[in-house]
Amino acid sequence: MVNFQLRALRKAARILGGEERLRGVLDAPPGAFARWMQGAEPVPNDVFLMIVDFLADMESGVQPFGSAGETLPARSR
DSSP states (O other): OHHHHHHHHHHHHHHHTSHHHHHHHHTOOHHHHHHHHHTSSOOOHHHHHHHHHHHHHHHHTOOOTTTTSOOOOOOOO
16 A cells, blocks of 8 residues: 555655655655655655645646645644
C-alpha cells in the first residue's frame, strides 16, 4: 500500500507544483510529510482519501480542491 500512496502523493505534488505546495494544502506537519514522501511512514487514511479525491477530480476534469490556492480546514491532531 505504501508504494501506491507514494505514487499518489508524488502525482498530486506534480499537479500542484511541488511538494511544499501539497504539504501546505494538506496542512501536514513537515516531519510527517517528509516521511510520507520518502515512503518511510504510511499516509494517514483521511489524508490519503483527500489525495485520491483530488486525483479523481483531476481525471474527471473537475476543478479540485487546492488547485486554486485554497487550503484545507485545520485537522485535529
